[in-house]
Amino acid sequence: MNLSRxxxxxxxxxxxxxxxxxPVIIDALVKKARALEISPLRDYDWNExxxxxxxxxxxxxxxxxxxxxxxxxxxxPFDEPVYRTWVERYRVLKEGEAVIDSPNGSIDGxxxxxxxxxxxxxxxxxxxxxxxxxPPCVQVCPVGATYTTNDGVVLVDYEYCIGCRYxxxxxxxxxxxxxxxxxxxxxxxxxxxRITRGLLPACVKACPVGARKFGDLKDTESEVNKILDRERIxxxxxELGTKPKVYYxxxxxxVR
Amino acid sequence: xxxHLKRAFTLLAIIIIAFIFxxxxxxxxxxxxxxxxxxxxxxxxxxQDIEYAGSRTCGDVGCHNTLYSIWNQSRHKTVNCxxxxxxxxxxxxxxxxxxxxxxxxxxxxxxxxYNRVARPDGFPQVDPETHGQNLRCAYCHNxxxxxxx
Numbered sequence: 001m002n003l004s005r006x007x008x009x010x011x012x013x014x015x016x017x018x019x020x021x022x023p024v025i026i027d028a029l030v031k032k033a034r035a036l037e038i039s040p041l042r043d044y045d046w047n048e049x050x051x052x053x054x055x056x057x058x059x060x061x062x063x064x065x066x067x068x069x070x071x072x073x074x075x076x077p078f079d080e081p082v083y084r085t086w087v088e089r090y091r092v093l094k095e096g097e098a099v100i101d102s103p104n105g106s107i108d109g110x111x112x113x114x115x116x117x118x119x120x121x122x123x124x125x126x127x128x129x130x131x132x133x134x135p136p137c138v139q140v141c142p143v144g145a146t147y148t149t150n151d152g153v154v155l156v157d158y159e160y161c162i163g164c165r166y167x168x169x170x171x172x173x174x175x176x177x178x179x180x181x182x183x184x185x186x187x188x189x190x191x192x193x194r195i196t197r198g199l200l201p202a203c204v205k206a207c208p209v210g211a212r213k214f215g216d217l218k219d220t221e222s223e224v225n226k227i228l229d230r231e232r233i234x235x236x237x238x239e240l241g242t243k244p245k246v247y248y249x250x251x252x253x254x255v256r
Numbered sequence: 257x258x259x260h261l262k263r264a265f266t267l268l269a270i271i272i273i274a275f276i277f278x279x280x281x282x283x284x285x286x287x288x289x290x291x292x293x294x295x296x297x298x299x300x301x302x303x304q305d306i307e308y309a310g311s312r313t314c315g316d317v318g319c320h321n322t323l324y325s326i327w328n329q330s331r332h333k334t335v336n337c338x339x340x341x342x343x344x345x346x347x348x349x350x351x352x353x354x355x356x357x358x359x360x361x362x363x364x365x366x367x368x369x370y371n372r373v374a375r376p377d378g379f380p381q382v383d384p385e386t387h388g389q390n391l392r393c394a395y396c397h398n399x400x401x402x403x404x405x
Contacts (some may be wrong), residue, residue, distance in 0.1 A: 069308065074304075116373050205339075208368060
């Protein structure tokens, strides 16, 4: 074979580069394939589920046991005005103004401080992270410390979060807060540690009137799917295109 | 190749290698496994402790099964044990750890039952000023079976 030095170097270097990059490319492909197929969690396949949440505002009695249970289950600081879920009270006055409040996130209950004869209608609206299919909070994270799982839950990586609070600003629902104890952003996880073990989120468990429902949107027989089929539902701020997965029954037009 | 180009290429190669080296140290192993995040963090979040055991656990045979069946047929069957008694998973897995005693004050029942305008009309509510002569609610109602029916 007649090979010039120049050709030898050319071919040689191509082989070396190819051999070196091959495993890297294969490794990346394998990782991609695993991400689609394999669940990172033992005895739970995150590709088999897609979680959804229904709030029936017509049932809520504003007792605040959900917000209380959430703080206890998830060690959310009690002495700070931060909540993963809370209940808002809307009172539409006869003059047309809507008064909205949520003293201590509803944990201590509500007291009537506006006379009944000045009120046209009044109701409670439980609020919680919407776990949007198109989450603005995940888009803005500069380090990849917040993400959507394959089963549709938006989580925060507390080890990796740098606490820059961009995500808190980006959430149009005010569902995120800064956790002073952890020094990171924090939010509702739909009790990921519970739902991946077949339990319901703590707030759903605590609700005495069934105003909060949680279930699998991939399971056609699940209660949430039946509600979505049967009831007239709405989501918060649909015009933003965030595609929330918390669906509301009886959402009034004054609700923001 | 001209020497000044050679120097530039060598420098570039060193920079690239240094970048790859620093990146491999800085980026956690499981980053990018499932998406643009640390794959291990999903398991870390899942390993959080459970606090609420659920009413059915309280009603296990040999535990509060009598109380459970009374409660389960009462108007309070939608109010879970731990909504009044507080999270009790630690108690359920080790009965030597007692849960906090339930709040038996009037105001606690009142969180759900005091008259409030914003509550749905059908929900049973009482006037905190006049109902029950300011006695503890449990004096007349059994919290586990608030009514005799």
